[in-house]
Amino acid sequence: MPLKNTGTEQLIKDTTKRLIFAEGKLHATTQEIADAAGVNRTSLHYYFRSRDLLIAAVFQEAMHGLSERLNQCMVSAKPFKQKVEFLIEVFLKDMMAFPYQETFMVTEINTLGKQLVGNIDSVPVKSFLSEVQQEMDxxxxxxxxxxxFLMNLFSLLSYPLIMAPLYKQLFQLSDGAFDELITARKTMIMDLIFNSKS
Amino acid sequence: MPLKNTGTEQLIKDTTKRLIFAEGKLHATTQEIADAAGVNRTSLHYYFRSRDLLIAAVFQEAMHGLSERLNQCMVSAKPFKQKVEFLIEVFLKDMMAFPYQETFMVTEINTLGKQLVGNIDSVPVKSFLSEVQQEMDxxxxxxxxxxxFLMNLFSLLSYPLIMAPLYKQLFQLSDGAFDELITARKTMIMDLIFNSKS
DNA sequence: TTTTATTTTAACATTTTTGTTAAACAAAAA
DNA sequence: TTTTTGTTTAACAAAAATGTTAAAATAAAA
Structure with missing residues (x-):
């Protein structure tokens, strides 16, 4: 553990996170990351040993953060409908701040594989799923x-954001107009999920 | 154009398609592709000049095919509901045969960008969208x-397939059990889309 | 101040992958 | 048969990226 903590390690992680998840440089090289962070490329190896380990550390940190926020929604004391509403808000906010986080996850879903699910605490998910069952009963x-139900919810939330560049083109929308479309989805998704005839 | 057509060009394209879209080797090298096709790596350059051009050719061929099949659904003479049902079937069938086609699209959505939408004929989409409006009216x-509506439909269809490795883990499902889950979505999606209270 | 541990850097080495050249090969046309 | 055209290959070259080593710089501790 560093005695003389100069903050470089965290700086590298934060820069990597910004480059990949916010700016979409999914294949950023170690040189590009080092330049963006204003450090020598060797520092990346000093702190993380290899590019793969750096990426893994960054991804794990990001997933852990998101997972924690989602879990807070899932196990909160709110009534079910409010709970889902809150979950949608938290998730959309995250995805709009880091639009490429999920795209990255898709690309690495095979390499990361099981390790990925390891970062998800299954207890809150299970408790949420049984609550869903109760609501159905x-x-x-x-x-x-x-x-x-869970897949529907996340599909409706995630997919349009993942495919944003395609839909912007297809519907001829500016960045602003597309953001409105996404924001409007919050109530629309609530409607679709809760107001379907049985 | 080749006088002495030995079928190598198409063999290379087909092998690339299989490796990337069906087997998920998203970062297959030219060597891996050549080996899988049983040809010398130089042949790839002879026919396609560079790796990028090969990939572009394969992707364009695949997108064009899918787009054509979807267009046939969209402009068919069927009543609206049957039309959507047919579209779901065609799309799911394609996605299950080439599970990584869309994942690849996501990863390359920035590099391919506008060129990608160029492969989509906007006329059938527009006609479909106006039909959707009529049904709402x-x-x-x-x-x-x-x-x-369009984004909802494709979200519900695509996302679970893109995230298949994650969901298989999360719900502890075998490949077979997951396939059943996906197959069951056909009627579920129809229900969700058509049976929501206004 | 000297010593010590940590951090940062420059220079070098290696690996991986792509791209090029020129020659061998095969088959149809002259 | 020889010529021509198209196809395939082996050997070579170059580029792009990662990883290693050893020395310099920095700051705290003795």
């Missing part, structure tokens, strides 16, 4: 396997 | 911007 939600 | 569909 009481007729507040259309009956379906709770896993499908 | 007649009260058969919950009112919302047609672009949102």
């Amino acid at each position: 009481s007729g507040n939600l259309k009956a379906m396997p709770p896993s499908q | 007649s009260g058969n569909l919950k009112a919302m911007p047609p672009s949102q």
Whole structure:
């Protein structure tokens, strides 16, 4: 552990996170990262040993943060509907700040594989899924396997953001107009999920 | 144009398509592709000049095919609901045969950018979107911007497949069990999209 | 102040992958 | 058969990226 902590290690991680997850430089080289952080490329190796380990550290940190925030939503004391509403807000906010985080996850989903799911605490997810089941039993939600409900929710939230460049082109939208479209989805998704006839 | 067509060019394209889109070797090197096709690596350059051009050719061919099949659905004479049902079937079938096609698209969405949308014929999409608007006007569909309807449909179809490795882990499912989950989504998506209260 | 541990850097080495050249090969046309 | 055209290959070259070593710089501790 560093006695003389100069903050370089965190600077490198933060810079990598910004480059890859916010600016979309998914294949940023060690040189590009070092330049952006204003340090010598060797420092990356000094602190993280290899490029792969740096990326892994950054990704783990990001996933852990997001996972923690989502878990707070899932286990909060709010009524179910408010809980989902809050979850949508938290998730959308994160995704708009780091638009390429999920894209990166998709590209690395095979290499990271099981390690990825290891970063997700399954307890809050399971508790959330059983709450979904309860809501279905009481007729507040259309009956379906709770896993499908969860996939629906995240599909509707994530996919348009992942495909943003495509949809902007297809619908001929400016960045601002597209952001409005995404923001409008919050209530739309709530509607779609909660107001379906059984 | 080759006088002595030995089929090597198409063999290389088909092998690349299989490696990348079906087997998920998203970063396959020219050597790996050549080996898989059983040809010398130089042949790749002879026919396509560079790796990038090969990939571009393969991707364009794949997108064009899918786009054509989707367009056939969109402009078919069927009633709206059957049309959507057919579209879901065609799309799911394609995605299950080439599970990494869309993942690849996500990763290359920035580099390919506008060129990508160029491969999509906008006429059938526009005609489909106006048909969606009609259905909303007649009260058969919950009112919302047609672009949102389209994004919802493709979100619900695509995202679970893109994230398959994650969901298999998270829900502890075998490949077979996951396939069932996906197959079950067909009717579930129809339900969700058509049976929402206005 | 000297010593010590940590941090940072420059120079070098290696690996990985792509791209090029020129020659060998094969088959149809002259 | 020889010529021509197209195809395939081996050997070489170059580029791009990562990883290593050893020395210089820095700041705290003795």
